[in-house]
Every structure is written in structure tokens, then in C-alpha cells.
Amino acid sequence: MKKEELKPFTKRVSICRVEDSKTGKTKQIKKTTTVYAKSKKEADEKFAEFKKKERDRILNIKEQRTLGDVIECFYKENTQYGINTVVKRKWYRKIIEEEFGDKLVYIIEGDDIKQFLRDLRDENGYSEETLRDFRRLLKDYFEYAEINRFINENPMNELKKFEIGKRINLRRNRNAIVPADTKKVVRYILNHKTERGFSLELKVQILLSLDGCLRPTELYALTWNDIDLDEGSMMIEKDITVISKKDAEELNVECITIGDTKTNGSVRKIPLSKRTIELLKEYKQDCEEFLKKKKCTNPEGILFFQRRNIKKGPVSYAYGSGLRARLRKISKYLLQGKGICPYSLRKLGDTERKNAAEIPARVSDYIMGHNGNPLDLRYVSDYYPLAKKAMPAWEKVLDGILSTETK
DSSP: OGGGGGGEEEEEEEEEEOOTTOOOOOOEEEEEEEESSSHHHHHHHHHHHHHHHHHHHTTTTTTOOOOHHHHHHHHHHHOOOOOOHHHHHHHHHHHHHHHTSSSGGGGOOOOHHHHHHHHHHHOOOOOOHHHHHHHHHHHHHHHHHHTTOOOOGGGGGGGGOOTTOOOEEEETTOOOOOOOHHHHHHHHHHHOTTTTTHHHHEEEEEEEEHHHHHHHHHTTTTTTGGGGGTEEEEEEOEEEEEOOHHHHHHSOOOEEEEESSSSSGGOOEEHHHEEHHHHHHHHHHHHHHHHHHEEEETTOOSBOOOSSSSSSOOOOOOOOHHHHHHHHHHHHHHHOOOOOHHHHHHHHHHHHHOOTTTTTTHHHHHHEEEEEEEESHHHHHHHHHHHHHHHHHHHHHHHTOOOOOOO
């Protein structure tokens, strides 16, 4: 008989009882399943078969481990994470282990995870973005447990329709209108005409961020060797990582490290706008005068270096908080309390390109660092000429962003 002719029967089946090592109490493990049968009697027989099969699976699980044990094994085997990711995950991991660390991983159910996320939202007041990070980590841990046969069924599968912390694909609506707030702040800074205008450094940071849709970590890792003023281009192939002194001592690393970009696709050569090139030339002269005045050196050719409380000798990388703080301060003044951040510049550059019909989508993806092509010499040599060819269209878009003069 065809499956379509059978009736579906759904039931939450009691499998067996296990002891919760955290509370010392026994807990009934239940699984919801659907079977197809001609009658209720036949369905009950199939439910009984399912119960026996699941009970045997639990008894034959490779090892009985707590989630804390699983997390420990996960990080021992997954050593590819960068320092920033390790430090960020440490905080999330601590909270997850406080809730589930002592529990046997196979007795944790989807309902337990749902309640955990609800409590984080309602009692702790965590944002939706933070809840997404919690959910992403739990997904990683339980997938690892499933692959290594510490569990038979992944409880995260029960969260597919659960809205709290659900991942949003931010790339789906790329043709969205860019908030006028970001344009207003950028226009105000770059068109400011007063004697005490904004620093060249700030203006260069904004223009580079727009030209290359740069992440802040890419922007602050730039050196003069990455900039070719004659050709009018910059090479993005490094990231800067900044962590606290405490975390650095714990991980046995420096507080500031320069490493690879976030993804292979993030390595890219980007053409610069005429406006950016002119400001870079002024900024380079300004840097040379500053270093001479302060009797400092810049052996690494750092593009954006620390300027406050510096001593004689080599300068160090700026942390990136300066741009964030200045954007926040200016935007709060202009927008009556609302603030923008460096990522607002990245989003502005990307969305404006997406809305420009003259700029091909693959060029926009390349500039953004979202192109899925493998990293090789041909990758950059193929896409850079296309990006350069689209520069007149980008120059037009940039002029449109800055078209309205501010007083």
C-alpha cells in the first residue's frame, strides 16, 4: 500500500528513565514521532517498535558524557578559531555550562533549550543578537555530540520553528534602502567646513571603509605597504585582534595581534576613489609631520597608529575604539540620541553598491569580501579589473552620498 493511503499518527513516546547527575532525580526521556499506519492498533505496534529501538540506542550510546565533557572535547578538536572568537565564546560557554554542564548530554531536550533561551531573554534581558550567538554555539556543541555518537537525536532540531534567537539571513534583502541616518553623519563629517574641522584621520577612515566595505578589524590592520597611491588601490589581507591583558595572559598571546582575514574571500585588492586618494596623500604628509614633531618612528608603516600619550620610539596600532567612539558621539549629536557604528559604514557601502544598476552583483560581493571563490592568484587578478571598471559608477554613488552640503 502506498504511503499516501496510510494515516499519520503522532505520539510523544516514553522511552526510559535516566538519572540526572545534576539534581540526582530520575527523568523520563520522551521522544515525539510520527508513524503511518492503517489503524490505531497498527500505529501502537509501530510506536512500541520505536520505543524499543530508541531504548536500545540510549543503552548502546558510545559514552555517557555530560555537556561539559562534550564542550571540552569540542574545543580540543576544533583549534581553528581565532583569538577574538575564543575570547568571545568563553563568556557564552560559561553561561551554557552553568545551566547544562553537569547534565548528561542525551537527556537534554529541545524544551530544556527553549526554556533556557526564554530565561536569557526575559530574566537576563539579553538582546536578540546575543541570543542568536547562544543558539549558534549550542548548535555547534550538539552537532559535535551527534557526530561522535554521544547522542542519537539532536535536540536543536526541535528549535526549527522556535523564534527566540533564530538566525536571520541578512543578505536576503540587499536592496533595502540605507537608513538616512548613516548618510547624514557621513555627509556632515566629510563636508564639514569649519576651522576646527574633523581630523584627516577620521575622514580617511570613513572613505576607506566606504570604498572597500571594510570591517573595522581590516581597517586598523592596514599599513602603507597595503596602499598604492600611484595605482589608486589597497590590498586587504590582514586582520587586527585586540583583547584584554587578562585574556592575553590566559591564552599566552599578545594583546594586539595581526593575523589572517576572517575568510579566504576577504582577501581582496580594491580600487580607491579619487576623493580617497587625495585625502590619503594629505594624511600621509600629516603623519610624517606628526612623527617628526613627537620624535617617533613608524617602522611597520602602520596606517592608523596611537596618537595619545605616546613616547619616543616606534608607534603602535590604534585599537579601533577611536572610530567607534567618534562616530557614536557625532551621530548622537546629529540624530538626537541615536548612534551609528563602524559597521554602519560597511553596510552603507554595500547597500549603495547593490542599489546601483551599473555595478555588477559579483563586483559588490567581491568588494564586500563575500565572494565564495577559492583563494588563489587568479581570484584577485580576475575580480580587481572588474572592480576597477565599475569605479566610475561608484564615484557617482559616492558623490550622491555627499551631495548635500551641511552648514
